[in-house]
Amino acid sequence: MKKFLVRTFFFFFPFVVISYPLDYGISYFLSKSNDASGEFEVWSDIYSSKVNCDIAIYGSSRAWVHIDPQIIADSLNQSVYNFGINGHNFWLQYLRHLELEKHNKSPKVIVLSVDVFSLQKREDLYNPDQFLPYMLWNSNIANFTKSYKGYNGTDYYIPLIRYAGKFEALKSSIKHAVMNTSDIHYRTNGFKGMDREWNTDLEKAKSNNVSYEIELDNKSIELFELFIQECDANHTDLILVYTPEYIDGQNYVSNRKDVIDIYKNLAVKYQLTFLDYSNDSICLNKQLFYNASHLNKKGACVFSKKLAKDIKYERIMTQL
Amino acid sequence: MLFNSIDFAIFLPIVFVLYWFVTSKNLRLQNALLLVASYFFYSCWDWRFLFLLVFSTLLDYFTGLKMQEAKSKKGKWFWFWLSVIVNLGFLGVFKYYNFFVESFSEALSQIGLQVNPWTLNIILPVGISFYTFHGLSYVIDIYQGRIKAERNFVDYAVFVSFFPLLVAGPIERATHLLPQIKRQRTFDYVKAIDGLRQILWGLFKKVVIADNCAEFANQIFNNSADHSGSTLVLGAIFFAFQIYGDFSGYSDIALGTARLFGIDLLRNFAFPYFSRDIAEFWRRWHISLSFWFKDYLYIPLGGSKGGNWMRIRNTLVIFIVSGFWHGANWTFIVWGALNALFIIPSIIMKANRNNMENVAQGKLLPTVREFFQIVVTFTLTVFGWIFFRAENIGHAFQYISGIFSKSLFSIPTIQPYYIVLLIILFILIEWFGREEQYAIANLGLKWRKLFRYAFYYAIIITIFWYAGKEHQFIYFQF
Numbered sequence: 088m089k090k091f092l093v094r095t096f097f098f099f100f101p102f103v104v105i106s107y108p109l110d111y112g113i114s115y116f117l118s119k120s121n122d123a124s125g126e127f128e129v130w131s132d133i134y135s136s137k138v139n140c141d142i143a144i145y146g147s148s149r150a151w152v153h154i155d156p157q158i159i160a161d162s163l164n165q166s167v168y169n170f171g172i173n174g175h176n177f178w179l180q181y182l183r184h185l186e187l188e189k190h191n192k193s194p195k196v197i198v199l200s201v202d203v204f205s206l207q208k209r210e211d212l213y214n215p216d217q218f219l220p221y222m223l224w225n226s227n228i229a230n231f232t233k234s235y236k237g238y239n240g241t242d243y244y245i246p247l248i249r250y251a252g253k254f255e256a257l258k259s260s261i262k263h264a265v266m267n268t269s270d271i272h273y274r275t276n277g278f279k280g281m282d283r284e285w286n287t288d289l290e291k292a293k294s295n296n297v298s299y300e301i302e303l304d305n306k307s308i309e310l311f312e313l314f315i316q317e318c319d320a321n322h323t324d325l326i327l328v329y330t331p332e333y334i335d336g337q338n339y340v341s342n343r344k345d346v347i348d349i350y351k352n353l354a355v356k357y358q359l360t361f362l363d364y365s366n367d368s369i370c371l372n373k374q375l376f377y378n379a380s381h382l383n384k385k386g387a388c389v390f391s392k393k394l395a396k397d398i399k400y401e402r403i404m405t406q407l
Numbered sequence: 408m409l410f411n412s413i414d415f416a417i418f419l420p421i422v423f424v425l426y427w428f429v430t431s432k433n434l435r436l437q438n439a440l441l442l443v444a445s446y447f448f449y450s451c452w453d454w455r456f457l458f459l460l461v462f463s464t465l466l467d468y469f470t471g472l473k474m475q476e477a478k479s480k481k482g483k484w485f486w487f488w489l490s491v492i493v494n495l496g497f498l499g500v501f502k503y504y505n506f507f508v509e510s511f512s513e514a515l516s517q518i519g520l521q522v523n524p525w526t527l528n529i530i531l532p533v534g535i536s537f538y539t540f541h542g543l544s545y546v547i548d549i550y551q552g553r554i555k556a557e558r559n560f561v562d563y564a565v566f567v568s569f570f571p572l573l574v575a576g577p578i579e580r581a582t583h584l585l586p587q588i589k590r591q592r593t594f595d596y597v598k599a600i601d602g603l604r605q606i607l608w609g610l611f612k613k614v615v616i617a618d619n620c621a622e623f624a625n626q627i628f629n630n631s632a633d634h635s636g637s638t639l640v641l642g643a644i645f646f647a648f649q650i651y652g653d654f655s656g657y658s659d660i661a662l663g664t665a666r667l668f669g670i671d672l673l674r675n676f677a678f679p680y681f682s683r684d685i686a687e688f689w690r691r692w693h694i695s696l697s698f699w700f701k702d703y704l705y706i707p708l709g710g711s712k713g714g715n716w717m718r719i720r721n722t723l724v725i726f727i728v729s730g731f732w733h734g735a736n737w738t739f740i741v742w743g744a745l746n747a748l749f750i751i752p753s754i755i756m757k758a759n760r761n762n763m764e765n766v767a768q769g770k771l772l773p774t775v776r777e778f779f780q781i782v783v784t785f786t787l788t789v790f791g792w793i794f795f796r797a798e799n800i801g802h803a804f805q806y807i808s809g810i811f812s813k814s815l816f817s818i819p820t821i822q823p824y825y826i827v828l829l830i831i832l833f834i835l836i837e838w839f840g841r842e843e844q845y846a847i848a849n850l851g852l853k854w855r856k857l858f859r860y861a862f863y864y865a866i867i868i869t870i871f872w873y874a875g876k877e878h879q880f881i882y883f884q885f
Contacts, residue, residue: 088427088594088596090596091594091596091599091600094600095603098860098863101864102867239412239413239414241413241417245413247871248413250871251871251872251874252871252872252873252874254872257872
């Protein structure tokens with residue numbers, strides 16, 4: 088028995104010894120890459136305390152590709168960063184907020200892009216690879232991602248385990264270790280203007296004649312209210328923004344109006360500014376969109392200018 | 408809890424340490440630990456089905472004792488049939504009820520009678536076919552006087568629910584496993600190391616071969632109408648390697664795990680894809696089930712004693728029942744019948760026991776004739792797998808007609824070169840290890856430690872590279 092245990096121990100010992108350094112190396116080079124739709128860039132900026140902006144833009148992909156921080160910054164003369172996280176609802180937008188607050192100076196203003204999906208909670212952890220370099224022994228990431236189908240409990244605590252079977256992440260890490268590609272950025276201050284033409288997603292959905300009803304997640308709504316209260320307590324100005332959706336796609340979600348009413352009611356309840364572009368003239372111009380819910384680069388430019396102007400007009404920035 | 412999960416990687420060392428360090432001096436305690444661990448292992452799927460497992464165990468335990476104590480033949484007969492009927496009743500309700508009522512209703516609709524059958528909305532308890540067959544073999548053996556009933560409930564319960572074999576076999580016999588459970592086990596270094604090596608190879612088969620093949624086999628089978636004939640052939644071959652890697656990988660992990668606890672389980676696979684005829688294939692594929700049907704169905708039906716017609720009839724019966732054992736679907740029945748048809752010519756020509764030895768025993772390569780026989784047998788097997796994998800009979804025929812189209816000779820639309828390379832590497836390792844219990848049992852044992860360890864590390868790294876998908880084992884659904 089002793090011989091068995093000793094030999095087994097020494098057989099696995101090299102794995103134990105190299106697991107953490109190897110994990111660190113893989114994570115380091117992966118975090119330098121611009122993969123995962125550029126999410127690594129944003130997370131790395133947060134964890135390396137590089138952000139420290141005056142205005143933070145939160146939301147999903149509809150924040151990420153709609154609001155150009157440079158246009159807002161030029162217009163308001165403030166530093167701006169876009170923290171939009173692709174494919175995720177408020178649950179994980181809040182995680183990004185927590186990590187931002189933990190590693191950086193708190194923003195003075197938060198512009199939160201809300202939409203019909205914000206208060207829903209998906210089952211799968213979309214784009215799970217984006218958490219890989221940062222999730223080891225990170226309790227915030229563990230707390231906010233473990234309720235999704237994505238990672239096991241051990242992935243958060245045992246080095247290397249979470250990289251098992253992650254070909255793309257491993258390949259990407261090796262690629263960035265071999266070639267220095269850290270100068271190639273996918274996003275600029277978190278934003279990516281999508282240089283795309285209108286695609287046929289909406290036509291396909293229409294041909295299927297499918298209507299979709301949003302199932303609101305009570306825990307997400309509670310978290311949303313908690314976030315509003317936290318902002319108030321920290322004297323952070325919170326602006327809710329409903330960014331434009333193309334007019335023909337607006338009927339796709341059957342309870343769209345009810346969801347927008349929730350934001351309106353919360354804005355009244357907590358005396359927040361709610362900039363509602365859900366029926367703005369931009370919604371009528373197909374050339375500004377690449378699908379029913381996303382503006383293209385040109386649309387993002389038009390919308391960002393309008394948003395900057397509206398924020399100014401609302402005199403929200405006076406205290407900055 | 409899957410064998411290829413982190414949960415199992417944590418569970419196994421804990422049980423191992425408790426087994427050899429805390430309970431090793433007391434056999435009763437050791438068996439009690441195995442039972443608790445096995446019930447915990449099973450309840451990780453669905454704790455509610457634990458009651459079914461315990462009930463089935465209690466039933467066979469008590470009917471076994473009652474049969475032994477029965478003073479008359481009639482009494483013995485009564486307890487025997489009570490056990491058989493209740494066991495098969497559970498299997499019938501959980502596995503076959505919906506199939507029977509739906510098939511009956513379909514048959515009625517063919518003659519113009521419309522009925523709305525009452526179907527059950529239940530999930531199949533994991534491993535029910537396996538532990539039911541364990542229990543059945545036990546009571547049949549007692550009834551036929553081959554063994555005596557086990558008086559110690561814990562020992563009997565470990566025989567039924569020993570966690571390595573609980574959910575997908577091998578289907579053990581009381582004559583083989585119970586004496587090992589009742590005997591004081593001492594730690595055997597060579598056996599334990601061999602067990603670890605077999606677990607490693609089983610994981611390679613499952614994670615690297617089966618799960619990778621599954622990805623493409625599923626892609627091709629699920630959209631078979633969109634693919635060329637050559638791609639469909641590739642899909643069927645991928646499925647052949649998926650099911651082999653999956654089930655034999657599971658069996659290797661089960662056998663290796665049991666060896667860590669000083670217990671030898673029945674061998675379940677013996678390199679079936681190197682078989683030279685279908686009869687040999689069935690002596691090498693899911694061996695514990697084949698022999699179960701041989702001993703408890705084929706021989707009671709008369710076996711080979713009554714001439715050709717009797718042998719053909721009995722062969723058809725066991726293959727159809729075996730197909731049906733796999734699942735409540737006509738595809739499995741056709742798959743079983745098809746294999747019977749493949750084997751019947753060799754029975755008629757009395758050639759079904761021609762190839763009892765390993766192919767090319769003691770030689771590096773097979774002869775041209777042997778190679779040709781292997782290719783033909785593999786082709787027939789792959790053809791049968793199409794029915795096994797298809798959603799229904801219509802799908803199977805559509806798949807086969809898709810193969811025999813003009814596009815059979817086109818270049819496949821899916822070309823996963825890396826999997827083809829992995830399969831070739833896998834076949835080579837299996838070929839060179841075909842005379843052993845499992846392919847890497849002896850591979851590298853005479854190499855310098857550095858190279859041997861490098862070989863094992865390479866396997867572990869490959870498993871790590873491809874792991875993370877946690878696909879279910881196919882045979883868990885049976």
